[in-house]
Amino acid sequence: MITFPRPVFRGQGFPGPSFTASQALGAVLLTGYVLMLALNLPGHLSYDSLAQLHEGRMQVRETWGPALYAWILGTFDSVSPGTGLYVAASGFLVTGSLLSFRQLRRHVSWASVVLAALMVLTPTLLIYQGVVWKDVLFANLALAGFACLAQAARVWDGPRRPWWVLIGALLAFAAAAQVRQNGLVAPVFGAMALAWIAYGRGWRSSLAWGLGGLAATLAVSMAMGALSQPPQAGPDQASARGVRIVAHYDIIGSVAAKPTLPLDVIRAHDPAAEQQIRYRATALYTPERVDYLGQDDQIGLALWGLPNEVVFEQWGTVLTQHPDAYISHRWEVFRWVFATPKIDSCLPVYVGVAGPETLTTALGIAPLMEPSDQALYNYSTWFLDTPLFSHVFFALIALVCAGVLLWRREAADIIIAAMLLSALAFTASFALISIACDYRYLYYLDLAAMAGLLYLALDLPYGRLRRRPR
Template sequence: MPGLKPEAALRAILLAGLVFLLAASLPGHLSADSVTQLYEGRFGVRESFGPAVYAKILGLFDEVVPGTGLYVTASALILTWALISLIELRGRASWWAVGFAAIAAASPTLLLIQAAVWKDVLFANLSVAGFVCLAHAAKGWDEERRPWLLLAAAAFALAIAMSVRQNGLVLVVFAALALGWTAGSRGWRPGLAWGLGGLVSVIVLAQVMGVLAQPRGSGPDQALSTGLRILRHYDIVGAVAHDPTLKLEAIAKANPKAVPVIKAEAPKVYSPERVDFLDSSPALGAALWLTPETAISAQWFDLILRHPGAYLAHRWDAFVQVLINPVLERCNPIFVGVEAPVERLELLQIQPGREPSDLAMSNYATWWYVTPFYSHLAFAAAALIVAGFLVFRREAADMVIAGLMLGVLAFTASFFVVSIACDYRYLYALDLAALAGLLYLALDPPVFRSGRRP
């Protein structure tokens, strides 16, 4: 079209992608976890160990418009704003960026997964938006008025992100490092003060959110402790499956009958793909859960300190599953429609099943399986490359976006110690951040020259 500028074309593509996403998928795709958290949010109860903040967020949107349609819209709008506002960071856009945005907007990464009512999607959206706000603040850092509103928006977004995904703290640390670098243009002391201040502020804000999100009468939040216990069960069983000679001395002292059961059942039910396979053995579940928490904890630490070979072998296998997805179809790369216990759906007045549009979207997504858009490893490589180029150029906003790239890589690495399933959504933040980084780089491709800090 004559006279069409790439900036306008880019905005139009991203907005069109948003409209198509909402038209095709509202009120969103709900798995059993989604429905449970919506139920908790609507009725103010705690029945799972999912994040209370996420349930509260769903409940707040549900009060305005029943269901998840408004929530999905708001979440997708946050991401769309963040991507469009990248244009303002560079002050221009190239046609390379327009072409890349068209492909990205058509990919399941933006077109399908964004409509899933999962904490992983909200975490990814808020993480990208938080760093983008911080990048805008960095760009205007030396102006007469401090960009307090942008800093507050970044802190709020990252605090919610950390509240819905515990290992999201890794990204908060990198955001604090980026803030410290920005403030450090006037000396290391201001940089240290701003970095530590930002880190503490986000952590405190996240803790306050967690307390306020707890329903009345629910008592202390057990989500973290329950999740940690499940992780320890998985690690103990995985280590035994890799090394049947482990003695499990701490468990033997507290619950001697559990040891032979664990030894016998571990090789049968263990899978690096997911912890759920442990539930197929009621005897194993009873042996683990009837053992006192102190003994499980002591056995876990003993495993790491005295038997690192078995522990690391299990952890490596589990990490490969979540990062590489060797058998993609078994890691839930697609979820559409509504699938949850009927009685819970009836209470929420939500119809189960899949619409023809859902099935069409599911079929469409399978065509992308062989592309880099369904490869966490490809996105990790892209994030590393983007970070390298931006650190080389070293402009103020560049360093924040580079912080996002390095932060999401560190977040991915944290799954080496916490992964309990290979579900594709767990590393969705990596994919989305890498897409944002590639788009930012394509807006104004860096010249191969060393940069100076402004």
């Protein structure tokens, strides 16, 4: 009689393959990425998206948006018309970065799997990653840059330098600095983190890696900016125009905050322009956004009719001689972009395709709002009055996570903490440059806070924090 051995099941001594938390985390993140693509492709496009896609496809300069972003859209469009391929590539920067976090810790907790499952269902990852905005790409590039640096920190003391991930960080940071006008904040903090991890071989090594990395990033970034300019476009005037718009807004906002504030420089050059600013512009001014000033053509003619030197001299006079009015105006503008007191006024989410007929016709893209787009919008409204649409909430998460990581101070911890601090510094920079409260402007803060929280949840530190030797 032939007998067969009794099968041994897991739990009875048979080791067998098991589905680990690390594998589950990877499955959740990849599923979230696929779901994002399924729900959003070929991408949601606003006027800004269409304008920069048109620039990239036609190789022209028509807006003051980043030339590199237009070039990126045009490059993906040349491979596969439209923005579907771009959305897939941009979104994978986030998914790939989060997947790479698993290599940074000795253990992966099941708590991180639960957290990741919740994260991929938030509008931050599920919807925003499908919107064709430079703000989203900047956040993705910055996250990818710090993820590469974290991998470098993990093997820094090994026999070989991790050149491939260092090059990846350099390219990501260089592109990020071009895609957002204040995007330089990310590579600066990346350079400081690199200097920190190189400190083990002395302060000279630390200084060389930190300053050398920043210099290399700036050089590559400037080269990217120059090469992305269409040959017939001439010198890029985007930054200069953006600064001037900020100057206009600050002058008008300061007068609105302090009606007796003198505008002697502008009055000496053009008394009529001074009257337009003092009475017409201040009547339309709001800290919510600069766009309302465009409702009166006379204001635009008066402002843009002034020479640069007059505007910037008056701006400087306001800042130095009337800081109370300037700070009052700037505080209100920052409150709107950071705290979004009326979230519905700050364009919290965008779906579908909409823009001028001239652009949609030239691109061959029909304006539309499909039922699936409307469903996504309706889904997002369930979160509007929750902390998931609060930059203040994510700033608190970033602060707490950065504090814990800086206390623990393991190699990759410093990099992730630097990412979180860069997001906070990026947010703070809007106190000086913000001209509207659009929610997307601080998307990097929300994304970085989520990524930092997930990294911390991978290997919960609470027990080790209590036992840490003094």
